Amino acid sequence: MSSFEIRGGRRLQGEIAPQGAKNEALQVLCAALLTDQPVTFSNVPDILDVNMLLELLGDMGVRVTKDAPNTFTLQASEVNLEYFSGQTFQRKSGKLRGAVMLAGPLLARFGKALIPQPGGDKIGRRRLDTHIRGFEKLGAAFHFDTDKNIFSLECDHLSGTFLHMDEPSVTGTANVLMAAVMARGTTQIYNAACEPYLQQLCRMLNKMGARISGIGSNLLTIEGVTQLGGCDHHLLADMIEVGSFIGMAAMTQSEITIKNADVAHLGNIPETFQQLGIELEIRGNDIYIPTQENYRIRRFIDGSILTVYDHPWPGFTPDLLSIVLVTATQAKGTVLVHQKMFESRLFFVDKLIEMGAQIVLCDPHRAVVIGLNRDINLRGITMVSPDIRAGVALLIAALSAEGKSIIQNIEQIDRGYERIDERLNALGADIRRVD
Numbered sequence: 468m469s470s471f472e473i474r475g476g477r478r479l480q481g482e483i484a485p486q487g488a489k490n491e492a493l494q495v496l497c498a499a500l501l502t503d504q505p506v507t508f509s510n511v512p513d514i515l516d517v518n519m520l521l522e523l524l525g526d527m528g529v530r531v532t533k534d535a536p537n538t539f540t541l542q543a544s545e546v547n548l549e550y551f552s553g554q555t556f557q558r559k560s561g562k563l564r565g566a567v568m569l570a571g572p573l574l575a576r577f578g579k580a581l582i583p584q585p586g587g588d589k590i591g592r593r594r595l596d597t598h599i600r601g602f603e604k605l606g607a608a609f610h611f612d613t614d615k616n617i618f619s620l621e622c623d624h625l626s627g628t629f630l631h632m633d634e635p636s637v638t639g640t641a642n643v644l645m646a647a648v649m650a651r652g653t654t655q656i657y658n659a660a661c662e663p664y665l666q667q668l669c670r671m672l673n674k675m676g677a678r679i680s681g682i683g684s685n686l687l688t689i690e691g692v693t694q695l696g697g698c699d700h701h702l703l704a705d706m707i708e709v710g711s712f713i714g715m716a717a718m719t720q721s722e723i724t725i726k727n728a729d730v731a732h733l734g735n736i737p738e739t740f741q742q743l744g745i746e747l748e749i750r751g752n753d754i755y756i757p758t759q760e761n762y763r764i765r766r767f768i769d770g771s772i773l774t775v776y777d778h779p780w781p782g783f784t785p786d787l788l789s790i791v792l793v794t795a796t797q798a799k800g801t802v803l804v805h806q807k808m809f810e811s812r813l814f815f816v817d818k819l820i821e822m823g824a825q826i827v828l829c830d831p832h833r834a835v836v837i838g839l840n841r842d843i844n845l846r847g848i849t850m851v852s853p854d855i856r857a858g859v860a861l862l863i864a865a866l867s868a869e870g871k872s873i874i875q876n877i878e879q880i881d882r883g884y885e886r887i888d889e890r891l892n893a894l895g896a897d898i899r900r901v902d
């Protein structure tokens with residue numbers, strides 16, 4: 468288990484470019500299974516989750532070629548279906564959430580798929596009903612092996628249908644969509660998730676020959692086609708990294724320019740950080756954050772305490788609430804952070820409290836942060852990273868804190884952030900990776 472050793476209290480300065488989007492990468496790489504033609508991806512983040520997915524695809528017979536840094540060509544002309552019943556597949560796919568999205572394309576192209584218990588962040592219950600019920604409605608039969616915790620799916624062919632998803636699950640929508648693109652007839656997915664990750668997947672599938680309309684809305688209409696071909700696909704900037712850098716700049720009183728942030732696809736992320744009082748300027752496709760001695764949390768129009776909560780897109784993404792929370796610890800004012808989707812994502816606040824932050828954890832979903840307004844600095848401590856985003860929130864806290872902090876289990880951070888230590892050290896941070 469590796470750790471970061473951080474000496475805090477330094478102001479950072481300079482330019483940083485976000486990596487390609489992790490959650491988009493996990494979807495679009497799986498979509499390469501839908502064709503026997505080559506698909507080339509650029510701006511692929513070099514992170515543990517994506518590398519593990521590439522390894523899995525390679526293991527199952529997909530030809531994976533690294534053309535340049537962050538650029539890969541995948542060709543699934545031969546896929547070894549035997550591989551899925553082996554232990555290796557179960558072990559490796561259990562390490563990341565994204566592997567669940569291998570099922571949709573496999574079902575569409577080969578008529579069978581297995582879904583072992585997926586990995587990913589342990590942030591609460593993460594059921595797969597939306598995926599399985601969607602496949603079922605398209606005509607697949609499923610069996611759940613309760614001992615092994617594996618779903619097996621099979622179909623002769625898939626048929627278009629009207630599908631009202633029980634919730635707008637991000638990976639669930641991607642999975643069912645990828646199954647539906649080659650189904651017979653027309654499928655409609657209502658209550659579909661519409662994150663930029665999904666919009667990108669739809670655009671890519673259309674480039675491959677799919678016929679999807681309603682992109683960006685919660686009603687997708689998919690006219691089934693008999694086959695798909697190759698294409699080139701460029702991934703968007705990782706909006707969660709962009710938000711993380713905004714919070715980090717404010718917490719560390721740094722002047723930072725986030726280059727090529729794909730600002731047209733950030734939804735309400737910039738506005739949400741502005742509600743915490745953070746100044747930022749959109750300059751073309753970049754975001755400039757000036758040094759700010761202090762920032763004041765806004766109130767609602769009626770004077771009541773600001774609440775920041777998660778909501779399916781175009782609402783505020785749950786993946787940035789931990790960053791909002793840590794950023795608020797040094798603001799002036801009070802904010803209620805309400806994590807509606809996941810029930811175990813706020814427990815890391817114990818560590819922030821130990822560092823000196825003023826936070827009341829009301830229940831597993833809600834925390835009130837009373838900003839210190841820099842009257843008191845956070846102090847460095849030793850802590851363990853529980854999940855990707857809490858890990859980065861703790862890293863931001865450590866960068867702003869007085870003294871030395873140690874963050875253990877940084878594999879959690881490496882799952883989603885590319886060489887974060889090197890990139891932040893280039894801005895003046897002092898982060899050492901220790902094994």
Ligand SMILES: CC(=O)N[C@H]1[C@@H](OP(=O)(O)OP(=O)(O)OC[C@H]2O[C@@H](n3ccc(=O)[nH]c3=O)[C@H](O)[C@@H]2O)O[C@H](CO)[C@@H](O)[C@@H]1O
Pocket residue numbers: 490493564565591592593594634635636637638639779784785786807808809
């Ligand atoms: C690999 C990947 O892409 N992971 C993302 C994906 O995970 P993932 O696709 O697994 O998450 P889902 O969208 O399925 O839902 C996440 C959780 O939120 C709950 N839920 C969802 C929708 C809703 O309207 N109400 C509700 O309560 C679900 O019951 C579930 O417990 O989407 C999550 C929600 O944006 C993000 O945190 C993850 O980073």
Ligand SMILES: C=C(OP(=O)(O)O)C(=O)O
Pocket residue numbers: 489490516563564565586587588589590786855856883
């Ligand atoms: C929860 C996340 O990831 P995953 O779904 O891959 O666990 C995340 O990216 O914040």
